[in-house]
Amino acid sequence: xxxxxxxxxxxxxxxxxxxxxxxxxxxxxxxxxxxxxxxxxxxxxxxxxxxxxxxxxxxxxxxxxxxxxxxxxxxxxxxxxxxxxxxxxxxxxxxxxxxxxxxxxxxxxxxxxxxxxxxxxxxxxxxxxxxxxxxxxxxxxxxxxxxxxxxxxxxxxxxxxxxxxxxxxxxxxxxxxxxxxxxxxxxxxxxxxxxxxxxxxxxxxxxxxxxxxxxxxxxxxxxxxxxxxxxxxxxxxxxxxxxxxxxxxxxxxxxxxxxxxxxxxxxxxxxxxxxxxxxxxxxxxxx
Amino acid sequence: xxxxxxxxxxxxxxxxxxxxxxxxxxxxxxxxxxxxxxxxxxxxxxxxxxxxxxxxxxxxxxxxxxxxxxxxxxxxxxxxxxxxxxxxxxxxxxxxxxxxxxxxxxxxxxxxxxxxxxxxxxxxxxxxxxxxxxxxxxxxxxxxxxxxxxxxxxxxxxxxxxxxxxxxxxxxxxxxxxxxxxxxxxxxxxxxxxxxxxxxxxxxxxxxxxxxxxxxxxxxxxxxxxxxxxxxxxxxxxxxxxxxxxxxxxxxxxxxxxxxxxxxxxxxxxxxxxxxxxxxxxxxxxxxxxxxxxxxxxxxxxxxxxxxxxxxxxxxxxxxxxxxxxxxxxxxxxxxxxxxxxxxxxxxxxxxxxxxxxxxxxxxxxxxxxxxxxxxx
Amino acid sequence: xxxxxxxxxxxxxxxxxxxxxxxxxxxxxxxxxxxxxxxxxxxxxxxxxxxxxxxxxxxxxxxxxxxxxxxxxxxxxxxxxxxxxxxxxxxxxxxxxxxxxxxxxxxxxxxxxxxxxxxxxxxxxxxxxxxxxxxxxxxxxxxxxxxxxxxxxxxxxxxxxxxxxxxxxxxxxxxxxxxxxxxxxxxxxxxxxxxxxxxxxxxxxxxxxxxxxxxxxxxxxxxxxxxxxxxxxxxxxxxxxxxxxxxxxxxxxxxxxxxxxxxxxxxxxxxxxxxxxxxxxxxxx
Numbered sequence: 002x003x004x005x006x007x008x009x010x011x012x013x014x015x016x017x018x019x020x021x022x023x024x025x026x027x028x029x030x031x032x033x034x035x036x037x038x039x040x041x042x043x044x045x046x047x048x049x050x051x052x053x054x055x056x057x058x059x060x061x062x063x064x065x066x067x068x069x070x071x072x073x074x075x076x077x078x079x080x081x082x083x084x085x086x087x088x089x090x091x092x093x094x095x096x097x098x099x100x101x102x103x104x105x106x107x108x109x110x111x112x113x114x115x116x117x118x119x120x121x122x123x124x125x126x127x128x129x130x131x132x133x134x135x136x137x138x139x140x141x142x143x144x145x146x147x148x149x150x151x152x153x154x155x156x157x158x159x160x161x162x163x164x165x166x167x168x169x170x171x172x173x174x175x176x177x178x179x180x181x182x183x184x185x186x187x188x189x190x191x192x193x194x195x196x197x198x199x200x201x202x203x204x205x206x207x208x209x210x211x212x213x214x215x216x217x218x219x220x221x222x223x224x225x226x227x228x229x230x231x232x233x234x235x236x237x238x239x240x241x242x243x244x245x246x247x248x249x250x251x252x253x254x255x256x257x258x259x260x261x262x263x264x265x266x267x268x269x270x271x272x273x274x275x276x277x278x279x280x281x282x283x284x285x286x287x288x
Numbered sequence: 289x290x291x292x293x294x295x296x297x298x299x300x301x302x303x304x305x306x307x308x309x310x311x312x313x314x315x316x317x318x319x320x321x322x323x324x325x326x327x328x329x330x331x332x333x334x335x336x337x338x339x340x341x342x343x344x345x346x347x348x349x350x351x352x353x354x355x356x357x358x359x360x361x362x363x364x365x366x367x368x369x370x371x372x373x374x375x376x377x378x379x380x381x382x383x384x385x386x387x388x389x390x391x392x393x394x395x396x397x398x399x400x401x402x403x404x405x406x407x408x409x410x411x412x413x414x415x416x417x418x419x420x421x422x423x424x425x426x427x428x429x430x431x432x433x434x435x436x437x438x439x440x441x442x443x444x445x446x447x448x449x450x451x452x453x454x455x456x457x458x459x460x461x462x463x464x465x466x467x468x469x470x471x472x473x474x475x476x477x478x479x480x481x482x483x484x485x486x487x488x489x490x491x492x493x494x495x496x497x498x499x500x501x502x503x504x505x506x507x508x509x510x511x512x513x514x515x516x517x518x519x520x521x522x523x524x525x526x527x528x529x530x531x532x533x534x535x536x537x538x539x540x541x542x543x544x545x546x547x548x549x550x551x552x553x554x555x556x557x558x559x560x561x562x563x564x565x566x567x568x569x570x571x572x573x574x575x576x577x578x579x580x581x582x583x584x585x586x587x588x589x590x591x592x593x594x595x596x597x598x599x600x601x602x603x604x605x606x607x608x609x610x611x612x613x614x615x616x617x618x619x620x621x622x623x624x625x626x627x628x629x630x631x632x633x634x635x636x637x638x639x640x641x642x643x644x645x646x647x648x649x650x651x652x653x654x655x656x657x658x659x660x661x662x663x664x665x
Numbered sequence: 666x667x668x669x670x671x672x673x674x675x676x677x678x679x680x681x682x683x684x685x686x687x688x689x690x691x692x693x694x695x696x697x698x699x700x701x702x703x704x705x706x707x708x709x710x711x712x713x714x715x716x717x718x719x720x721x722x723x724x725x726x727x728x729x730x731x732x733x734x735x736x737x738x739x740x741x742x743x744x745x746x747x748x749x750x751x752x753x754x755x756x757x758x759x760x761x762x763x764x765x766x767x768x769x770x771x772x773x774x775x776x777x778x779x780x781x782x783x784x785x786x787x788x789x790x791x792x793x794x795x796x797x798x799x800x801x802x803x804x805x806x807x808x809x810x811x812x813x814x815x816x817x818x819x820x821x822x823x824x825x826x827x828x829x830x831x832x833x834x835x836x837x838x839x840x841x842x843x844x845x846x847x848x849x850x851x852x853x854x855x856x857x858x859x860x861x862x863x864x865x866x867x868x869x870x871x872x873x874x875x876x877x878x879x880x881x882x883x884x885x886x887x888x889x890x891x892x893x894x895x896x897x898x899x900x901x902x903x904x905x906x907x908x909x910x911x912x913x914x915x916x917x918x919x920x921x922x923x924x925x926x927x928x929x930x931x932x933x934x935x936x937x938x939x940x941x942x943x944x945x946x947x948x949x950x
Contacts, residue, residue, distance in 0.1 A: 033757035036750050037772050040830065043787035044779055050790065057555030058341075061536040061790060078363055101685035112678035120682060127693050129880070129936060130929055131888020133905045137912055137925045138696035141703045144918070147384050163692040166685055224781050226891065227905075231912060234380055235388050243782040247895070248369045248529040249340045251786060259783040266778035267771070274767040373914045383711065408711075475816060475898075476794075523816045523898050537795035538815060653709055660915045661728070664899030664906065 044263065051256035058250040070253040074261075077254045083242035084258055086154065090238060091222040094161035099215040101162070102169025103207070109170070110177040128167045135164060136231035143232060152234025160228050165218040172217060176210030216269075223262070330584040334360050337367040337374075337393040339573070340528040341551045342445070344605020354592050360585060365390070370481040370527030371399035378578065382410040387580015392589065394444050398484035398571040400650040402441060403434035411576045413439050418587035421594035421612075429572065429611045433647055441574040442590050445547070445608035448634070448642050449485040449569040452534060452544035456558040461541045464493030464564045468516045476540035478524045478533065479513065483659045484645035486513065486525075486543060488569040492643065498569065501649035506658075514662050525663040534559065546631050547608040563641055570642040572611070600626075607631035704922035713918060721923040729907050729924060736903040737931070739818075739893075740886035743825040747833035747882050748875065750826070755838040756867075760846075773834045781828060785895050788824055789815065792896070821901045824892035832881035840874030841867070876943050884932060904928055 050060055054067035075081040109120060127135060139160050143150040150156055184206070188198045226240040233241055243255055343364065344350055351362045367390075368374040375395070378388045382405075395401045405411045416422060416439075425442065435441045453461040457476070461467055467477055479486045487509045488498040494512060496505035516522045523539065530542045535555040549561035577586045592598055596614035603610045604619060607629055616633060619626035627633060634642075649655060707718040726733070758769045776784055791798055792814040799815075802808040814820055844867060852862040890905030904924060911921035 029753055029757050030761065033754045033761075033769075036754045037769065039750070039827075040772055040776055042791065043784045043827070044775060046787040046790055047779055047783055050787075057535070057552075059532055059535050059555055061532070061793065078365060101688055104681040105685040108678040108681035112681075114675075114678040120686060123686060123689050123694070127689065129884055129932070131884060131905070131932065133888040133890065133908050134700075134925045134929045135693070137908060137921060138700035139692060140912060141699040141918070141922060142692070142696040144380075145699050145702070151384060151386065152380055159692055162688060166689060170685075220777060224777070226781055227888075227909075231909075235378070240780055240782050243780060243786070245367070247782065247786055248527065249366050250532055255783060259780045262780065263775070263778045267775065270771050270774075274771065277767070376914050376916050379711075379916070472811070474811070475813065476811075517899055520898075520900065525899065536793055538793060538813075656915070657917075660910070660917075662899075664902040664910075 047256050048260045048263070051253055051260045053253050053256075055253065060251055060253045060256070070257050074254050074257045077246075077252050079237060080239075080242060080254055080258065083237040083239045086157075086236060087223050087239040090154070090157050090161055091219045094158055094165060094222050095215045095218040098162045098165035098218050099169050099211055102166045102214060103173050103211055105166070106170045106173035106177055110174055110180075124167050124170045127164055128171075132164075132225075132227040133231075136160070136228035139163070139228070140231045152232060153236045156232045156234070157229055157236060157238065160232050161222045161225065164225070164228060165221055168217055168221065169211075169214040172214035173207060173210045176207055180206060220266070329582055330360075330588070331391075331582045332360055334362045334392070334582075334585050334589055335365065335390045336362055336589070337365050337390045338444075339368045339394060340366045340531060341548045342366075342394075342573075342606050342608075344602050346601075346605055349605075350593070350598050350601050353598070354589065357592070358588060360588065362589075368394060368527075369529050371396050371401050372481065373527060375399075375401045375404075379410075382408075382579050385579060388578055389580075390578055391581035391586045392575050393578055394573050394575055396482070396484075396571050396573050397432060397434065397647075398488075398569070398645045398650070399482065400656075402574055402576065403650075405576060405578075406435060406440050410579050411440050412579065412581065412583050414442065414577060414590060415583050415587040418584060419591040419594065421591045424594050424596060424599075424613045426611050426613055432572070432574075435574075441576050442594070443611035444573045444575050444593075445603075445606070446570060446572040446611060447608045448546040448563065448638075449480070449489060449543060449571070450546060450561055450563040451541060452549045452559055452561045453541040454534065454537060454539070454556065454558050455560055457537060457540040460560065460562075462562065462565055464489055464566060467541060467543075467564070468493075468512060468521060473521065473540055475520050475523050476538075477522055478526050478530050478539050478542045479522055480530070480543045481525045481527050481663055483656065484571065484650070485569055487659070488643065488645045489543060489564060489566075492566040492568075493564060495566075498643050498645050501646040501652075501655075503654070506649070506655055510658055510662055517662060517664075545608075547606050550607045550631060563638065568642045570639075570644055597621075603632045604629075609634065700922050700925060703918050704926055706919045706922075708919075710916040710918075718919065721919050722927065725920050725923045726927060728920075729904060732902055732904045732907050733927065733931070735901070736887050736889075736905065736928070739822050739825060739901075739903060740883050740889075742822050743829065743886050744833070744879055744883045746822070746826040747830050748879065751830060751834040751837060751878070752871075752875075755834050755841060759838060759841040759844075770838065773838075774831050776827070777831055782891065782895075785824055785828065785891055788820070788827065789895060792820055815896060816898045816901075818897070818901055820896040821892050821903075824896045825886045825889055828889075828892065829882045829886050832885070833878040836877035836881065837871055837874035840871045840877075844870050872943075876939075880936070880939070887932060888928060 050063070051070055052066050052068070053060055053063055054065040054069070055062075056064055075084075105120070105124060108114070109117060109124075139156070143152055143156055150159075185198050185202050188202045189195070193201065223238075224240065225238075226244065229238055230241060230244065237245070239258060243251070243259075246252065246255055348356075351364055355361050374393070378390075378393070381388050395405065419442075422438070422442070425438070429443050429446075430438060432438075432441075451461050451464075451467060458470075458473060461470075461473070467473065484498075487501075487506065490509040490512050491498040491501070491505055494505070494508050496508065513522070524533075526533075526542070528545075528548075530539065530544060531548055531552055533539045534542050534544070535552050537556070544561060546561060549559050552559050575586075575590060577583055593602065594612055596612055596618040599610045599612035600615045600618035600622060603615060604622060604626060609632060616627055619629075619632065630638065702715065703713075704721055705715060705718050706713040707716045707721070708714050754769075754773070758766055758773075762769050779787075790796065793799065794813045794815060799808065799813060802814075803810065803812060808814070848866060848870075849862060852866040853859060856862045856865060888905050890903055890909050893901045893903045893906050894909075904927075908921050908924050908928070911917045911924065
């Protein structure tokens with residue numbers, strides 16, 4: 002019995018283990034794709050319902066296709082102002098935060114100075130503080146200095162710069178660390194002063210990192226709800242507008258704006274992926 | 289005629305109160321076609337903060353008619369979800385003497401906020417000289433405790449608090465006991481964030497009197513509600529925003545205001561509303577003019593809505609109880625069946641079964657803090 | 666200008682730092698001071714007085730320890746869920762996705778491009794009691810006749826996990842991507858079993874990514890209130906909800922401020938412990 006069973010079992014095992022390996026390989030793929038579907042599901046719902054034509058007040062149930070929401074995206078009172086405010090805050094705060102953050106990153110990476118680790122800590126702390134605490138502490142500052150600060154556009158701007166700076170520092174720092182100082186030294190040897198060297202050599206080299214940092218900053222700013230909610234007074238950014246609407250009824254126009262932001266961001270990102278792919282091919286071709 | 293009324297003059301005249309009604313020329317200056325008459329302070333836009341489902345929507349809407357008549361455009365914002373949250377939102381600027389970019393906002397008399405706003409000086413006196421239609425205000429509403437002479441406020445609507453349910457999801461919910469304990473409703477009911485509404489209904493069902501609140505009856509109500517929260521019976525506490533989940537079936541029943549459900553039937557025809565057997569609550573929402581709002585513009589609008597014909601149209605669109613004399617007749621002209629609408633013209637029997645929350649208990653800090661704890665705030 | 670920089674090299678770093686650090690000090694450190702000041706006040710709105718009211722802290726803790734505990738519990742579960750979902754996915758992207766890598770990476774960050782509140786509201790749509798998902802689950806008896814997903818702990822935790830997923834996935838991906846595939850080949854030769862190779866080589870090498878991802882997910886999750894507010898009930902209320910409501914609804918600033926401090930304190934202590942365990946450099950980079 003055993004003699005007969007042995008070879009059969011071992012061959013089955015061989016087959017089985019091959020099948021097991023095969024399944025394992027595909028199980029991972031299936032699992033990965035399932036997670037991707039999970040990530041995409043709400044996005045699909047948001048975009049789908051931007052084309053809904055609700056009969057009553059609520060955009061919950063699919064009731065028919067229409068383009069009206071896209072054409073009349075700003076027909077809801079206040080939505081356009083909110084989007085404009087979001088864009089203004091986002092642009093302003095990003096520019097300021099990118100400059101401030103890049104300067105800090107340069108100081109930290111390039112120089113050894115007393116207080117370097119304290120600086121590191123000051124940069125790191127805001128990122129490790131929950132948004133609600135960041136927002137709340139700023140609010141207490143503004144509440145106690147009402148003679149100087151009135152809640153509104155300015156306070157939103159201040160808050161956004163504050164929480165973007167740290168992210169800029171981290172992003173630019175990463176680029177600066179892997180950066181060849183010999184290029185700058187060569188420029189200085191050739192007679193360029195520090196400012197010229199910065200303008201002609203350093204800046205072009207860290208520009209991609211600054212761009213990446215500012216894109217991240219802009220994304221953080223335009224999406225921020227918690228800190229803005231606490232410090233906005235009666236000024237509305239797009240997320241604040243959504244919160245107000247969510248308490249009443251979410252009109253499909255909100256889905257339109259959210260979908261538009263999403264599609265623009267994805268188009269930019271895809272463009273970037275394509276561009277990297279092309280330049281990678283080009284360098285490959287060159288070598 | 290005095291075409292250049294300054295703000296100070298207007299305010300002074302407003303303060304002079306009823307005596308001004310004797311100067312019809314003034315009324316003419318700003319009453320009808322004031323938009324093109326530059327009175328200095330009369331604006332061509334009115335920013336109006338109101339609650340959800342609280343105005344007519346059938347075209348031409350009363351807002352459109354107002355613009356047609358006066359040239360004043362109305363930005364109508366559904367800003368207010370519940371009294372406390374909206375107050376918290378606007379108090380910052382008001383406290384600093386700044387405007388909030390609104391000319392009219394609305395607070396309920398069963399919250400502590402109308403009297404708080406008046407006491408703090410964060411609202412402005414209405415200009416009665418611009419509101420000749422104020423004579424249509426019903427007597428019952430002429431002398432509320434928070435504003436005895438109606439110097440600052442005028443009623444928008446009154447309404448009742450009862451139970452709404454979705455008849456596809458549950459049998460009729462007619463008692464608070466059923467609301468709190470029926471296992472088939474577990475996790476499918478919501479209460480209101482408004483203390484007076486939720487606590488009032490609970491007191492009535494506990495056999496207590498919500499018109500004179502004691503800490504004993506209050507605690508009893510708290511433990512009833514607290515138990516229902518702990519058991520998972522109550523899904524959530526909402527402001528006006530219970531309407532969405534109620535309409536889409538996430539809620540089988542909700543503590544709800546009388547006029548909302550009729551309007552929600554456009555979204556969900558299965559919704560019903562009634563007072564619980566132990567009785568319901570009644571309250572009145574009041575228009576007020578916040579600091580920075582334009583008194584002449586706001587007063588002009590108040591005058592407009594105190595015309596019975598206009599008030600009738602608004603009430604037919606949002607079926608609540610109007611405080612304007614002559615609405616019934618005006619409504620019947622538009623729709624002969626209107627007189628039987630129990631939401632707009634509740635019967636004597638209904639009115640004998642609704643109660644006003646004890647106004648002396650509204651400012652009790654302990655009650656407020658306890659209530660915030662129960663509602664998860 | 667140029668010579669100025671040359672002559673004062675010692676000053677340069679401070680000049681570079683000045684604007685940014687000033688901003689962070691004024692609008693991050695100073696506000697923390699004000700938060701402390703507010704947390705020791707007493708009285709009720711609108712009249713607060715500074716009275717060294719230390720009992721605010723003990724009161725806040727004893728009244729809201731449930732919400733505090735819940736915040737860390739939910740954040741912990743959500744972080745674990747993110748890890749379980751993210752690791753296989755980014756592993757697959759890093760080693761199996763081939764030319765599609767960047768596209769799938771984009772899929773990971775895609776939710777970020779949809780406004781936070783809007784994507785959370787989308788879950789409200791998807792999980793609705795009368796929606797297709799719940800109906801399907803009822804039909805196949807995963808949920809009872811009256812079962813629901815919305816307004817449950819499940820909804821809140823999965824909402825948090827969904828919203829902070831990219832924070833977990835991206836750092837792990839970065840650490841996996843840096844692994845030299847030849848090392849994996851060598852490991853497979855040595856350990857023979859791919860499971861062994863994974864446990865002894867891949868996993869340890871991706872540990873920095875896991876550390877970073879866990880922190881980046883856990884910290885914001887612990888302070889979140891949007892998911893509990895939109896997808897939960899008062900029974901799922903987290904400390905963020907209390908702080909938010911105390912500040913913006915009930916105007917009880919002292920309690921809100923002391924709760925904020927308690928939350929931040931617990932997180933900082935946790936961070937310090939964590940830093941001891943995994944090494945500080947890994948945390949501050």
